[in-house]
Amino acid sequence: MPNVTPTRMELTRLKRRLRTAERGHKLLKDKRDEMVRRFVLLIRRNKELRDEVEARLEEAMSGFVLSRAVMSLPAFEEALLLPSRQTQLKASTQSIMSVSVPKFQLEVSEDSGALPYGFLTTSGDLDQAVALLTLLMPTLIELAEIEKTCTRLADEIEKIRRRVNALEYVMIPEMQADIRYITMKLDENERGNLTRLMKMKDIIAERV
Amino acid sequence: MPDIAIIGARDAVIGFKAVGVAVYPAETPAEARPLIHQLCQERSTGGVAVLFVTEELYQASAETINTYKDNPLPAIIPIPGSQGSVGIGMAIIRANMEKAIGADILFGERR
Numbered sequence: 112m113p114n115v116t117p118t119r120m121e122l123t124r125l126k127r128r129l130r131t132a133e134r135g136h137k138l139l140k141d142k143r144d145e146m147v148r149r150f151v152l153l154i155r156r157n158k159e160l161r162d163e164v165e166a167r168l169e170e171a172m173s174g175f176v177l178s179r180a181v182m183s184l185p186a187f188e189e190a191l192l193l194p195s196r197q198t199q200l201k202a203s204t205q206s207i208m209s210v211s212v213p214k215f216q217l218e219v220s221e222d223s224g225a226l227p228y229g230f231l232t233t234s235g236d237l238d239q240a241v242a243l244l245t246l247l248m249p250t251l252i253e254l255a256e257i258e259k260t261c262t263r264l265a266d267e268i269e270k271i272r273r274r275v276n277a278l279e280y281v282m283i284p285e286m287q288a289d290i291r292y293i294t295m296k297l298d299e300n301e302r303g304n305l306t307r308l309m310k311m312k313d314i315i316a317e318r319v
Numbered sequence: 320m321p322d323i324a325i326i327g328a329r330d331a332v333i334g335f336k337a338v339g340v341a342v343y344p345a346e347t348p349a350e351a352r353p354l355i356h357q358l359c360q361e362r363s364t365g366g367v368a369v370l371f372v373t374e375e376l377y378q379a380s381a382e383t384i385n386t387y388k389d390n391p392l393p394a395i396i397p398i399p400g401s402q403g404s405v406g407i408g409m410a411i412i413r414a415n416m417e418k419a420i421g422a423d424i425l426f427g428e429r430r
Contacts, residue, residue, distance in 0.1 A: 150419050157412055158425050165404040172401045175334035191336040198339030200322035202368035204391045211391045215368065241337045248338050251398070252323075255369045258411070259394035265415035266388075 115289045117296035125293070129286045136278040143271045146208050150264045157261050160254040167247055174240025181234045190228035190237065198248065210267045212260040217252045324358050326351050327373035331401035341367070348379035355380060359387045359395070367393050373400035374407040 179187050201216040321341035325332045329344035336342050345351040360366040370393045377397035384395050397407045
């Protein structure tokens with residue numbers, strides 16, 4: 112039994128709410144579809160980048176560990192103390208379907224391509240590891256941007272999907288049931304009234 | 320103010336110094352947690368834009384990291400440590416995909 116008062120006013124109100132809900136449902140569904148489309152593109156790129164980073168970073172990391180093993184700790188730290196290039200990152204946020212996501216732009220200052228240390232006290236593994244890492248930096252930053260974007264989009268898509276489902280399977284059917292209930296009740300009252308009038312007319316006609 | 324920072328075991332991450340990344344060595348999750356909090360502040364008060372964390376530490380301090388996941392910045396990204404990848408990064412991609420699409424569309428061929 113729906114808990115609404117079967118009045119004409121309530122019926123008008125419900126009908127208006129149903130129209131709004133249906134419109135909102137359609138809009139949210141379109142938004143969700145577009146977000147999923149973008150997400151699919153991004154997640155593919157995310158996986159490519161991660162595959163690449165995992166393969167190449169491991170190489171660089173083991174290079175550092177190897178060179179660390181053959182050099183003394185002070186010499187090792189001294190070699191890396193002064194970066195050969197300044198890595199600057201321009202970080203801002205952009206909006207994808209009104210989800211704010213980060214946007215990074217790597218700005219590597221002019222560098223001479225030289226290593227930040229002399230060759231005397233360092234091992235060759237270190238040179239290679241530094242070179243590898245330098246090459247890898249833009250990929251790492253892109254991975255950071257895309258992975259964060261994917262996480263944010265995924266959370267948002269989940270939220271929107273829940274809203275769409277709540278509208279589609281709970282709110283809209285409930286309102287339709289209420290509207291049906293009120294219409295039937297009003298019709299029933301109408302019929303009751305009509306029958307009563309006809310009966311009254313018969314009674315009065317008999318008396319005269 | 321550094322823009323990019325990395326947290327991880329000293330020997331594995333120290334090389335990032337050479338490419339201009341701020342290095343914060345941490346061997347245990349207990350050491351990493353305060354660093355994460357410190358680096359995830361607002362940009363104006365000493366936070367960074369991108370924070371790389373080695374996978375072992377990322378996994379162990381997931382709770383700390385999750386408190387920052389609703390902010391667009393910083394992007395906290397797990398990277399493989401010197402031991403190689405243990406699959407945390409891929410697990411995140413998969414979780415995101417299942418959350419958003421409800422199905423596995425990238426890793427299907429592997430199973």
